[in-house]
Structure formats: C-alpha cells, structure tokens
Amino acid sequence: MAVLGPGDFFGEGCLTGQAIRIGTATAIAPSTLLVIEKNQMTRVLHEEHELSDRFISYMLSRNIRVEADLVDQLFNSTEKRLARTLLLLARYGKENQPEKVVPKVSQEVLAEMIGTTRSRVNLFMNKFKKMGFIKYNGGLHIDSSLLSVVLHD
Secondary structure, eight states: OOOOOTTOOOOGGGGGTOOSOOOOOOOSSOOOOOOOOHHHHHHHHHHOHHHHHHHHHHHHHHHHHHHHHHHHHHHSOHHHHHHHHHHHHTTTTSSSOOOSEEOOOOHHHHHHHHTSOHHHHHHHHHHHHHTTSEEESSSEEEOGGGHHHHHOO
C-alpha cells in the first residue's frame, strides 16, 4: 500500500511484462490522472531523457519506500505504523510544507493500510488526540509532534 501524490506514477508493472495487476489504486481526494499506453510510455522513455531520468529517480525512491514499508510492517507496533501513515498522508518531510490537513480517509481504510482493525485505529486516534498530536477541526489536522511516536523506542 502506498500513498501517492502529485507527479507520482503507478501501473508501471506492465512495462516489465507483468501480466496480472497486483495492485489497485483508490483516490481518497479529487484527482486528475494521465493515462499513458504501454507502447507510448516505452517510446517516450527512450526518446525523452528528462522524463526517463525522472521516472528512474521515482522508481528508485519508490523502491526505498517499499523497503521502509516492509520494515515498518515487520518490526513496528500498530501505533507506530498508524503514526507513520498519518505523517505520510500529511506529506510530512516533503519539499514543501506538510499539508497539515489529511485528505478525508476513514478509520477502516487506515486499518487496511497498516494491517490492523478499525477498533485499534480508533483507540490510537483517540490517544493521539488526547496527546495533542492530531485535531479534528473541519478535517484531520496532523501536528509534526506526531513524529515523536515514530521515533520513540
């Protein structure tokens, strides 16, 4: 499971001959997508070096993210996985400032994202709210202090 943002790619498995889709993309906010056919993408990657450089950079970054997600799933508690996911949704640490307001996402979807139950997500969301890490005020607001949950041993 990944949280994608503006300028990100998905569905690139077809470029390697992947016959069966192994993932599904679901928008949690209004989105505009550009669909590029496999043959056209292959041609453009060969002809447009700026795009191919950007695509390779994206794929390497995504590989690092997948490895981090796997480590997170294997070694971190549910609470840390939830905190990390909320920070990713708030785009914490991106070049521009974090969005602070997370796109509307249900606790059930959060539970699916981190591999737990909705009731566990609810428990930790209430805990984060009591500790001042998150606020519900016209949307879910994430405070950067939530990072302390992820960094805490």
